[in-house]
Amino acid sequence: MLTFTLRRLMFAIPTLLFISLLIFLLVDLAPGSPMSQIPLTVPPDVRLKIMEAMGVNEPVFVRYFLWLKQFFVVEPLVLWDHWFGTSYSDGMQRIVSWQSRSPVMDIIVERMPQTLTVIGTSYVLGVMIALPIGIYSAYRQYSWFDQIGTFIAMIGFSVPTFFTGLVLILVFAVNLQWFPSIYDTSLRVTDWDSFLAQARQMAMPVMVLALFNAAQISRYMRSSMLENLGADYVRTARAKGLSERIVVLKHVVRNSMIPVVTVIALGIPSIFGGAIITEQVFRVNGLGALLIGAIQGSDLPTVQTLTFIFAVLIVLFNLIADILYGMLDPRIRYD
Amino acid sequence: MLDAKPSVKLVTKLVEVKDLKMYFPIHTGLFRRHTGDVKAVDGINFDIYQGETLGLVGESGCGKSTVGRALLRLYELTAGSVTIEGEDIATLEPEALRKKRPMMQMVFQDPQACLNPRMTVAQIVSEPLDEHTDWSADQKLAKVYELMDAVGLNRVFANRYPHAFSGGQRQRIGIARALALNPKFIVCDEPIAALDVSIQAQVVNLLEDLQEKLGLTYLFISHDLSMVRHIADRVAVMYLGRIAEISPREPLYADPLHPYAKALLSAVPDPDPSREATRQRIILKGDVPSPSNPPKGCNFCTRCPEVIPICREVKPELAEVRPGRFVACHLVPAQNNNAAGSTSGTTVQKHNQQGEPEQ
Amino acid sequence: ERGADGNVKVLYSQAVSIMNAYLSSGTKDVEVGSIVLEPLAGFDEVGTMFPRLVTELPSLENGGIAEDLTSVTWKITPGLLWSDGTAFTADDVVFTAAYCMDPAGGCAQLAKYEGVQSVEAIDPLTVKVTFTGPKPNPLVAFVGAESPILQKAQFANCTGAAAPTCTEANFNPIGTGPFMVTDFKVNDSVEFVANPNYRDPAKPNFATLSVKGGGDAASAARAVMETGEFDYAWNTQINPELQAAMAAGGKGQFVTGFGTLVERIEMNMTDPSPDLPEGERSTAMHPHPILSDVNVRKALSMAIDRSLLVEVGYGASGRPTCNLVPAPAIYASPNTDCIAQDMDGAKALLDAAGWVVGADGVREKDGKRFKLLYQTSVNPVRQDFQALIKGWWNELGVEVELKTIDSGIFFGGDPGSPDTFQKFYADVEMYANNFPGTDPEPYIVAYTCDKAPKPESQWQGENINRFCDPVFDELAAKLITTKGEAERAAIVIRMNEMLTKDTYTIVPLVDRGRLSAHSNTLGGVVLNVWDSEMHNVQDWFRIK
């Protein structure tokens, strides 16, 4: 297992480097410039000067290698300094956003909490809803419960989140006034009241995303359960006189989880990627909103850094999914 | 019988297998270094004569299928040579190999799995014709019908899908496919294992009829020893990638020489309660060792009831211990030393194919 | 009383990315920055300049402006303190100029300091700005929210190439304004508290202020007008039906103000045909095969019903206009002859110009079809305008193909992209533009021949239509040296009419007002389109 992990990690490095180069070239080639957010009233010569100061006009490979150095040398050093109070990174140029002129990593760190709480909660909630629904739908295949579950899941797939978000706002924020329509990122949970406030402001975005995630995962769980419910070992378990609850929850679910766990693990990078539309609708302003804003503003350092981190996460969770697979299923061993 | 009725004509070797090795590599570690092998077939020698049926028996996982597949070069051999009609299959170029394929065919173990569920019988049977002839559609169809008649399938079934057939019928489709290009040599890899007793007999009879009619040569792989006794002229007993014994049928069944062959034969239940009650069985203890890590010396030494110290040290070679009987065992001393290691040194006489006495 | 009214919440549909207007000229950054950083003088809601950190405005009368227009002297109000308690001095003003004029700094407001030769501190409370030559409109630097004063002590190490590294200072500048930053989240939210050292001890009325950013205009308006979560929403441009519905809700109200922002159609005077080799498309080398004819352009303008456009797209926050410079009043041409739609007249004009209706209803001339590509940025109102105008032009016998481009690309000016508004690879395009402050000079002189975007200048340039008239160029040269408001206004009006009414090079459509919303419990809001909308946050109060 260890060598398998190491091997995969080793192969991941060239892959990731290549991906990073491609992302860089792609974002650089993409039309749009960091000037698009600047009003037309700013004259062209001033624009050119601003671009120059940002370093936009350097040749692309110079910028790429500078980014590489910043990402792999400077930023880790900054982190080191931060933890151990040293000052190795003094005077080194960090990756700086063209839009806000602040280090991209700081922005990412700043955005992490709301992304993790909102998107993370919705993912966890989605999974928690999806699993029982999937299990029960499969156990009672073609029952009313199953049919309705299928129907709702399909709706969950097909209705875009901007639409569900809007409907929720109109119902719960405008008409019922239960929940705020705008997420307050500076809210700190210190007591029961602020906890309630936090719960209320998370309610709607979490609902929207949980519906979407649950729809997908419940389908996987259902089909996996269906496959395993007919397996021979289930019959063996019944022949031992075990109760249905134990047969299903102990024997079938654990086996059915094997493929589903990898699906769930592979979905986790998308938490960090953020749910772009939902974040915008409710102004959660997490990483997804950061990325989309950066892309619209052609903020190359931010886009590059964020997408590269996502790429790392994708590769990493691919690996984690494989390892989980190996751990859950004793038949698979990676050596 | 072999001795009783010596053949008048000198029989020719169709297939010559020399020191065949088939290893499946195991790669481990950070750099996927080649650290070991599954020695599925570990250096075996035998010949198959024109028109005979060689039975290949042994327990599950001992490498029977691997031998069968290697013979048709469905695997790239690790070492050794397989000469069929004077041409070494192991070294043929892909195109030459493709040209050679019509003369050697295979019938598979699982009649369900070896037929593409989305092709009709006609499509399945004519696939070899599509590949190796440039006949018109009508010619092919005519040949397909002819083949279906030959294996006893109603022509009406030509447009059906495999799922609509019983196991025995499916196996006939597989046989028809194998016959399409008029092969000389057919590897039958457990063709009856998945079938019902009553249907096994139908398939075996069919194979025998075809052999008689077309002069085919079979390698008949099975672990059903009673069926092998019925169909094979000579039988090879394999254990853990090596051949333990090759003998003509009757002497083997009457008097197995290798301890493993003895155990194997004694384990076959007899459908006669009175005989079954009195029969003495040799029950082997323990499990088959892993083919990736076979024991030193004789590979049967871990389970052999008659094991002696030398077995654990020295690998016994296959040697002719009685006329036509080859055994790899230290306990069975060779009578004729110069024949050690190979069957090629002696002229094994073919037992009469047609003249099986009608007792 | 300072801080008595608790918290006020402001919503910007574009999020704030930096508080330092010199590093980003995005309107939202400038406006939110103005809560902390102040210029020496600002504009009020009618566009009149007034002193903020100085005792009086420099003028020829009080000697603040030199007779020869080559220098300005500012007198700083005594006793002013930065929010950290240190004294505000002339050095800070001098430093600010140096900060922005540093060639390596990439200052976004460099245009404000154009023509400035030097800035010096005469004494701690007197600053003198010297220009390279006579400057008819000298009160530009240090005036308006775009050119606020930075604290020297805080930014001393942040000049030139080091400017972007001072994240802390850029996010949390020390200022003289009514509030100070306590928490800054990039592109998300900013938290403020009242500045204890603010010059008016009774203000601001609110103890804290929060600015949240992101989302779209409709939901921003909703947060004020329907759910009441916010007190003020900036730039809530939504369709008139929704405006009406929300206004009826009773939780808040919309406020409108008109500035200089004009939605217009620009006619391409050069040939954008894709058949031309790259580098010759939309350049002066090839005049436009159809639109070069002034009557054709006029007919296209006459076919448009501007009132209807306003009604569909803007409601109360827009009004039809025929001018490129709609305000301030003295600069605005009285021309209104484009307001009434005249379809028949337009058809007659085209007939006269030789464009006759062909078999399929599309006009032709010399075997050439009257077909236009009409592009604009992605925006629901613009798409409605496109559809409406296309309908009218179809009625005229003109075939119209529509195209929309993401605004990031359209306005991005990337010379590599074919879709920027400067490249203008279309026959007509629509967008809005305005000018900062009250002086239209830089805005109007941009239409001289040499300012046309072309490959040699990396497609930079503000003369989007590639309009070229020597008479206009002469007027432009004259304007730059003319002093006296009335004389300048006459020239501007003339130039404006040359571009619009005389040649229909630019077809103005709508004078777009600013539409913002505030809740009924927020008092003291005065919408100011000439300066920051936050120009008087210190006066805001809670209506109880």
Added chain:
Amino acid sequence: MTDTAPLAKPRSQWADVWVQFKTHKGALVGLFVFVSLVLFVSVGPLIWAKDPTFINPDGATMIRTRNKPPSLEWPLGTDQLGRDMLARMMKGGQVSIAVGLTAMVISITLGTFVGVIAGYFKRLDNVLMRVTDLFLALPLLPLLLVMAMLFRDPLSKAFGTEGGTFLLIVVAIGLTSWMQAARVVRGEVLALKEREFVLAARSIGTPSRRMILRHILPNVMSPIMVAATLGIANAIITESALSFLGLGFPPDFPTWGRLLFDGAEYIQQFPERVIWPGVAISLTVLSVNYIGDGLRDALDPRIRGR
């Protein structure tokens, strides 16, 4: 089983599929709904011959006819510019369904191709799977923008604006959504490769190309069908997202996605305007999904064989 059934006339595989398909109620309803939708958008405009982009050039009339609720004259009402919603729904459906189907075909073809090659040729497996990772990691927006920038004009020149845009959109969607299908197909092929009938074909001497076409592809149809049904939904929604980036069709060109997005602005005053396209998209996705369910069952020999 069928062995002793009276000797029926030989049926083609598709006839069998249809027989099995018919027993799946959901699939039949889905098929009916989908065919109705296709008829609605294709035959509908012939019956309801209003121009979906027609705006009354007379301002006064236009103002009077905007934002109308459903009535006899405008069965689905009118939009904010007085355009007939019924005509727009039909026209929009043509584009959405065409884009959905074509983009799905492209993404499935690509995904199947990559999946089959990766699964079948062991040497290419690692490379292709890393390419799949790469596509998963690439930021889609810049990718689409670059594609539009590079290919929009040449395509428009070659196929006209609409044709060019259509091609660009379907290719863009196809290129960015094949990864899931590729992963699924690869897994399936890996398993299929071990099946004995593939070995049987090899013993006959069938070369790789024909092996894939004859033996592998027909047997990965079931997972492909599933991916296909999800693909249509994805493509219809992605198309609408593209038009907001200005990468889609010209703005006066209605599509369901765009109608839904435009209608969202008016949801409070005229909710029907979002309901029409919303229901249409959901119905399409639902019906295609049920059809896919039915097809998957019908194509599965284990089920069909029962």
Added chain:
Amino acid sequence: MPDGAKPVLDVRGLQTVFRTRGGDVHAVNSVSFHLEPGELLGVVGESGSGKSVTMMSLIGLLPMPPAEVREGEVLLGDMDILKISPAQLRDVRGRRIGFVFQDPMTSLNPVYNIGNQVMEPLRRHMGMNKAQAYTRAVELMELVGIPDPERRLKDYPHQFSGGMRQRVMIAIALACDPEVLIADEPTTALDVTIQAQIIELVKELRTKLGMAIVWITHDLGVIAGIADRVIVMYAGQVVEQAPVKELFANPQHPYTRALLKTIPSVTGERETRLKVIEGQPPILGAAPTACPFAPRCGHAFDRCGAENPIRRALGAGRVGYGHDVACHWDASKGAAHA
């Protein structure tokens, strides 16, 4: 009762139907048999003849739907286990009736270790705590001949060979000392040498524990070696029942006879040509109105196509005890049965 003690298991007129889309499938048709204490009953018949379905109907292991036990009673002692509640039935399964399935490769849950699976019935039925169950599991493993049980209990099924897995299955079935052990083709998937090991093991355990066993197989050789009594099934029905020696010596039903003839043996005369049973097994559909073997039967006459024969005893005794057969033709007379 004329023959022996009171049966431990008595099955009467069992009928099981599968409701499928293509109509009902009558997989088991009025099957009756009984099992005496300490007896080993062999059940033979070709694939699809309803052997497994019969046994699984007894303890409700068939998926319902589509399966449905229409009629019959199954007396375990004095209790009709078809009529008891699901909870009571669960107390019977594993506790009083142990079950060994056909395919050892898939019958164990791959994700739990062997120990866990062996201990499960012990804890469920015997109320043992973990430690007790563990001790017992070790004993059981030793009983079925698995060396080094302490270590092997921690292993997972895939680490066991087929034969060892089947031993584990047997250990699980024996865990609670059931009165009845039902072994459904326990050796079909195994090699001859391993099969011999398992048969040897069961014989040994039977003498040691004295339970009644039902042994399903289609290998007559195995039956000959271990069974006391045999029932032959064809198309969901019992066509013949007899003590093992009697059956081999004096088969009555044409199917049994044909079956016995098809098997080649390793000893004795080698046939030049194998005998076959011509034709195909019937398709199970509606309840049979004719003898299902009639189409393949050499002795069939018109009555066979019109009436499904019921089991009749040969000689003295009654059906189910001694020798009985379901056939219109009387082999001993060589003529139709009266």
